[in-house]
Amino acid sequence: MADFDHTALRRLDLNLLVALDALVAERSVTRAAARLCVGQPAMSHALARLREWLGDDILYREGAAMVPTARAQALAPRVRQWLAEAQAMTLSETAFDPQRVQERFDLCLNDPLEALLLPGLVAALRQKAPGLSLSVRPVPAWQQLEQLDAGEIRMALGHFPRLRSVHEPVLLFRSGFGCVYNPALLKVPARPRPADLARLPHIHTSYAGDGPGLVDKVFQQQGLKRQVVAHTANPLSIPFVVKQSPLVAVLPDMLTRLFGSHADLRIVPLPWRALVLPISMVTHRRDASDPLVRFVTQELLAVTRAVFA
Template structure:
């Protein structure tokens, strides 16, 4: 294929289809009609002599050739855009743009509400789409531009992904204020007698509190396992259960659900919360603006 005769718009459309896994969504993203996108992909298939995508129930599945092309094409388009724009400034006060942030309950409850409130006043044209952080898929989504930023408890070992610790956390335990078995101070003896609602954990990792108890040859009495932190305060409020959560989240729940927060009666090390992004977005002025302000905001929490 002669690169000099290739319409570069075909690569821009390829990048959108690869990211969205859908012709119609790519058309919306590029403000083009769906027939225009379909015709462009047909031309690119012919030039590259490869189908590039195959239709499935899950959307457009890229071929091996498309997967090989995706990253170089994205980097080339980003380089061209930076060269054409010239000015690296981000007009946050007037520009309209959507950012996708992947978080679990902690980020959705503790970090993003106040940050989004600040951003809505500072940059009213910016929109945030929150989606769950999904294990191994997160790295692929960061690389392919489906996710711009992520908050997670664990850094990734992928050298192409940046990891910055934005805050550290510890744990608190929540009970009803009128819990018949708990006084002002929660002792270890009482903690072990209580029945607990706990978060379902993935893989082979164990919650920090359970690791600390296991070192003593002890364990919690687990009565209920839930998929999200968000259901814990409701269960605690209407029962004799206890729940152990990250401190900032626990304090928010204590205020909003009229619960009692207790220091965990064990020595628990602090644990970090990381902000993650892919290195191919390092020169994106908009994402850089968002990252820097989110990091500064987390430092004040």
């Protein structure tokens, strides 16, 4: 509970404390006005208001000099301390030094993005912020924004078609799609059309980051329906499945680029205009001025540019 009366304090003009500090320091209305870059009449008015507010002369004339009263001298150091604290709190920002960070940073990203971006991000942070502990939370894609809103994580990466005004998205890249299959087990045209793929059995992942029904909508727009005969929650298992089974998988490029070591598989780009997946990094508005969030954001952008160059 606050230990002061908000209503009473709201009626006060706290700028008068700035005037009090200048008047006591300068012991002159003219010099105090010059210090605050105001006219002498405005400073004289401020002195009159101070006298009325505090019930004290604040400055009185003694010969040719102006002398602060005992009350003014007692108040001056406390006012100076308050003004210094107010300035430090509102006007000056401590320089952020990532080398001195000692805390944990929680974020969410799906398996393909983790495989693509985490190695470079960890390497950069170990060099630039060795005291920062990076923690990837195993949260399903549909729950990540809830975790962000609740403050459980500070950043989420993925495809988020439904954002609210409190979310601050930064587009990382736009992923196209490709189809993956084993040419020894399945015949696919060099430039497959939706009708070509609709005739083939598919394996589908609900965690590839392509959002609910994005691939299926493309087929539906052509009056087609694909044959999904297998589902998996782990998209990284797909190359091992299609290596042994005559199945095709339609997946985002950000995932298929991880399958390069599977030399017996074929990856065919699908330049279909409707198959484009925006991938964003999302933070919460409450963290807009957090220097650590800004720092991690910039490092992630740099890693993304390097990976997808």
